[in-house]
Amino acid sequence: MPWGIGEVGDRAEALDRVVRRARERVPLYRDLHAGIDSTELADLPTCTKADLRPYGFFPLSTAGPAEAHRVCATSGTTGPRLFVGYSRADWEERTAARLAHRAAYAGFGEGDVLLNTHGYGLWVGGPALDLLAHASGAGLLPAGPGGVERILDWLAELPITGMSATPSFMRFLVDRALAAGVDPASWPLRVGFIGGECASAALRRSVIEAFGGDFRWQELYGSTESGGPILGWSSATTPEGGVLLLDTEEFVVELLHPDRDEPVEPGELGEITITTPFRELSPLIRYRTRDLTVALPDRTEEGYPAVEALRGRVDDALKVRGALVYPTVIEELVVARLAPGAEFRIVVDRAPGELDELTVVVEHEGNEAELDELRAALAEALVMRVEVEPVPLRSLERFAGKAKRVVDRRPRD
Template identity: 35%
Template structure:
């Protein structure tokens, strides 16, 4: 970790100097080695040799996920394949996957970036890190693993699944740091409690580094209470590296970008204009020292903002706010923009409900209909049917206020909402003419 401490508190003008140097190299490297960038820079009239300041980068065209797909599999590689040591692929839920390549140097950076999460959790060689993100093409498993090893933790490569075994290992090997999706962490917590365990006594957990899906503050509070630990949000994406692009520190007030490796901009997703710090918009990332698959102005589709000001922890890397969702998670229901996280926030104000939900969208008489399926929390007294009806009506009224869209609430049996081991599937869109 010591090699990182200096860089994390470097004065910001020095970080910017590193970024400018890196961005200059990246655009030239992309222009000279990647056919796509040669064409796209030329078409946009962008001269990669004339970058004088970080603001100049705004003249460069964007890179989209579709661009990466169109150049599958190796079109975005900027080094000979013989130098590539590993590849990962994003889940190709809508067709072709996107491929990220890693040289030795890229893998080392990745480990260092994720290891900052361990440092932020005041951890290191004395920690036992249990990684139950899926190992494989998904960047979660190996990214967290490299981070654990780089931070000096004893790292347990559990991968996802077999929840009871996860719990046994967590208990018997004394896991202190848990890495998985937040929804899987919640499933682990619920399962452990159902098995009769008391996480306060039976586990040694201190921190969880959870990401790959957006989760609300209320969800976090619930999870922290159940497992008696502190949850740090981690952000990343295959197209720029994987988890570790930004991680929350112990202050839990935004995620510190790894600014010595990534240059971030926030843009208006409709106009493409760069927005000032503090304003919400789409996160755009340019890699600074990625060798195998560098990207210039990659549109992440994630909605966040740069948090103005300095963090109380004293680290100088700027922070992004916790994700509001993705531009492609956003549901347009009867013309109104709705993020699943808004529904989650409302649900968490009602202790009678568990954290699990599914949003089902259908078309009835040419109109969008939203049905929210929820489960009652154990201990809720539903013996009189009017209690269930009250719960439904109260939630429907709160959702109507929060979303300006009518939602039908349906109470379902426990565990009828599938528990995920990876990213939770929160939305089922069965509308006519969608997808």
């Protein structure tokens, strides 16, 4: 740690150059690095999206939007809306090269056709997956989100071999196909480029099984700030995607304690923090992604450092009776015990003068012993009492876009 320094010959010089340029041209870094001359990573402060708020529309940029080959923006759901510009080289060369690598890694390229269901406009997902198709030599059908019935028709009738989607949308499509008596295994689709939110191993498993077991769930991890879904990708050696490889050819990656600028040990929960030695327009320097994971001790056979599948975000953590609870930890335990495609909700509530109550509402038609087993597993993992409340199958609403499974009913302080 940090991963990615010194692995490529010119990495240290590139980092030195990008830090000096950022201090000169980006008011954010000029202020953050005031009084610091060193460009050694350990001497530099970290920053988060919240630090960018006072710096206008393009807080990370070395130049204005006229220099931006493309601007993307975060949704603004977790903090201020953030515009990130990429130079032509940032996007058409660097992001494209990393996406070409991912496509090749998934065995996807010439002769293939990608159906892209990610969103376009200022959202990075749509244009990035278009770029993956272009960089890999595959054909591109840029569908965008929505239109489930049309997409089911196209998957059945066109030679679509790859599809990009959120995990929720992937699951939603499979559910709709099965409900209509259509077997997803009969489609030519064999690779899913999946991203945009966390997915439990059980959800991944249920989709792969619906495709007859040969479907490649190729998770891509990243964000607007990282220049698209190029920061990490699921290892082919763990077909259900439990292990994420980190792209230390493009980024310097650190796993830091969520509250302190200190590296965590393998096995400990840490926040993925990235630096971009090669970025022209929007350099990131020790930028905390808010994404939490656990480092695995050894490099994978591919040579990249590996972490466990994301555990959630610093911002998503629920504080229940003073303890941090990560929804993904609950999801992992719940979904493993449910029928394929069954939904659930995590409800936190507090009666006046009482302690927080954590309830998991699950679509469940098994027996009481199974529910007791789930209660015990949750209590052990979270070290607190968790209520489990069964409801009939298909009684909870489904998500076509990003899932929202946490319902916090506690009175605001």
